[in-house]
Amino acid sequence: MEARCGPVERQRLQRSDVIHSYVQLVGVLEDGRIVCSSAGQTPARIGPPDLVTSNGYDQWLNLRLPFAAEERFIGIGNGKFIAVVHKALPVDTTIPRHVSLAIISLAGQRVLSSRRHFERRWMPRREELKPGGHRTVLIGDRLIAQVRSDTMDLAAVAALDEADYQQELASATWLLAPIGMGGGFLLAWLLWRVAATQMSLPAAIRSGLRRREFFPLFQPIVRLADQRVVGAEALIRWRRSDGQLVAPDRFIGAAEGAGLIGLVTAEMFRMVEKTLAVLARHQDTPYLSLNLSPGDFHSDDTEQRLHTLLARSGASASQVVLEITERGFADIGHARVVVNRLRGQGFRVSIDDFGTGYSSLSDLVRLDVDTIKIDKAFVDSIDAVAATNHIAAHIVEMAHGMSLGMVAEGIERGSQVQVLRSWGVEYGQGYFFAQPMSGDDFLALVHAQTPRAAACERAPSVLGELRDEA
Template identity: 35%
Template sequence: MRTFTKSLRNALYRPWSLAILATLLSASLLLALSVPIAMHQVQMREREQMSVHGERLLERLEQLFNQLRKGLDDLNNQPLRDCGPLMIDQLQQVSFQYRFIYEAIFYDGSQICSNWPARLSLTPSPGREPDIKGPVYRYWLTSPNEPDDNLAGLMLGRGDFEVTTSRGHLSDAVDLPPDGSLLVVVDEGKRALPVLGQAQDWPPSAGWPPDDGEVVVTDYRMLYRLPTDSSDYQLVLSLPRAEAKAYLAELWWMLPGSLLIALCMGALVLHLARQRQSLGGELQGALRRGEFKVRYQPIVDLNTRQFVGAEALIRWRHADGTMTSPELFIPLAESTGQICQLTDFVLVRTLEQLGPVLRANPQLYVSINLSACDVMEPRIGKVVARLLAIHEVAASQIAFEVTERGMIDVEVARLKLQALRDKGHSILIDDFGTGYSSLAYLQTLPVDCLKIDKAFIDALGYDAASSGVAPHIIRMAHALNLKVIAEGIEHDYQVELLRSEGVVYGQGWLFEKPLNAHQFRERITGGRRLGPRRADDDV
């Protein structure tokens, strides 16, 4: 199982494997997102088209209804109330005057006459109750299934007169989209009568009634309630929803863009992976070429300003003199497993360069930064023990700094750090306050000293939210009998504030910038040479 996992990890770390995986994942994600986006766009387009159709339909229906109402009003305002030539002539004049009136009828319950002597239209039978009965007008709707366009599609009545518009006039006026239906909803929304198009199942499954001018979407159709002033009925336009081919057409346009973005993502991952692989190879080459240097950031007694130790820092200076930031190559070395080689390099170089001065000054120490890899594996104890024996340096003169984020498994880290501490090494928590440590957490770890992060030191003396963090950490450390080192000191007032809180040790550019081995030895010995000078001491 372990062999399979290792093989899989090695395969995935290859640039082309990562690029192909990134392309496939990007394509899958983009296509998965494209489906709801395409559906949303099609639905939005449907709604827009429905609104356009509805507004146009409403405008034409208003024209049609206005003509029918005006024709009825004209007939009711004239004095004739008897079927005869004059009445028929009056009915014909109204039908000629208003182009949407196909037939005008007089019916007083006993006699009936029309502008069409042959009575070609299909009008409601005498005595039939109107489908809609308003305070002024009555409305009759006829079946839309009749094939004859000359038959009446809609009839309005007032008093003893009725006017109708033919199916053909109604179709021309409304201009209904294909497979659409124009419905009149009555009985407080419980029944829908088709004026044009096919009858529809009613009421819809949900979301009815909507506000005027809003669209209701069902599984198969879209319903648009046209704004009207009448409370007796509602006019509803019903249109079929887009078919699957509409969604596929939308997806077809989105497919090239999704694939192009996925290919770009794959190319970017390939570039970054190759760059990372290249930088990883450069790390190995830099170790062979001796491009890594060790600098020493002095740790001073704040009361005497004397050096008590130093933090060993690794720097990468290329052959052309350019520098690569530790913030770039340290995480890379951790991810590629090369960090252990860098830690060993720092240990070897520190004892080679400062071995004589450490032997001559037993109170002096150098702290070495450990990564999570160093902390979790037992190798570091063996490495440092061998080097200390070679250079005859006491274990107490080599301290180890670990970050809170570097302790992946706290229980394992506690055991490993305790083993180092049992051999005489001091354990320092670096950048304290930026991780997840708490008082209970610290009590479980074998720690000798806390190093307060520069961000909290910078806030000292300012009215900032983080200005009280450093004093809190200091008091907590003192309660646990831990030493405190303040990092990043740059101003004298910071020294005074720290001293007032009981802090004894600090480091920062106020005292010294990171020094090479020659400079550091000179500060310690006052210029006296304790051993032969190395070629890279002052580089």
């Protein structure tokens, strides 16, 4: 043992320890033991590693040492040497209060160290990040920043509450803390700054509106009995000037919070005008569903914008369905007044994502609406044995009892269509039928199903005229 842990060997280990300030101990490995370390001649049996990375490094995730039994450590070894750090050290840094931080082993999808609540779904998979790569994604209501070491199967993940994005973004900065030992053995714990931006999201939205960066897509709505297209839901999307697509659940919420949602809605109405103009000349009178935020629903400007849309497109109010989420009906008394006024003008009103909000269903069903949309969360499991299957059946039964129309969202399997039809659900939309598409593709789809209709024969030329005018 003395030969393996003599003064020269200990000096070398101690030097590696000293020059890398984040390392608690550097040692020599032999048969599952640390036979010599920078702490001196203190053999410690550590057993086999918990994980082996793709590039051959061993990882111990919950290491105990005999001279510090109450503490837990992380060990990284290469078969000959091991570097040991305290389990809390990689995330021992000052971070904003709404941020969760973790160091991940990609080899086994395991959390090595974390600060605050951390969820497995925030972890990147190895194939999603190249060595040295990073990305920022939105998962649920969290903005997730992920960065991978360029030498190890390790990643750092920071999760920022999306609600605090604007307040925390500028200050969400962490340290880059390299640790390791000599002889080519280097470990890097990487901590990432979340989604650096040049401007706040509301300012970017204003700029995007000026630059006409927003565009519409159309999700066809079909009659389940014969899969005939009867209309489409208009969806707004945003592609920044640098090509980056911004998720709707990010910019819609930000626009609402900044008082910009009315401008976004007005832009959406402007963009769908051409498509609605062609549909207005179609003999089957297909319709468009337009989403209104709670702010839109209660704004006096919305009705004026709707009437302007009808005047410019030549469509009738019956060709427009207004989709409103349950949040828009928080004040049931006022909501009933607005719904009755809109329906009195010929518009149809639908409750979007029915059953997923916080409002009382008994209150919502008192509204004099035309249809409800069954949320994808319920449609996902209707052809399986699940609790949400019973909820979906109850929603359908309740809608039948009130003579409400129904549109099922997120249909992806033929078996779902069969169940929905057996329940008497008349309409649906989802990837089983078609993905969201451009206005031209949607109009072509509508035109293809009625080739002999005179109005349809004129549709392509009308669209051409509209393009020329634009």
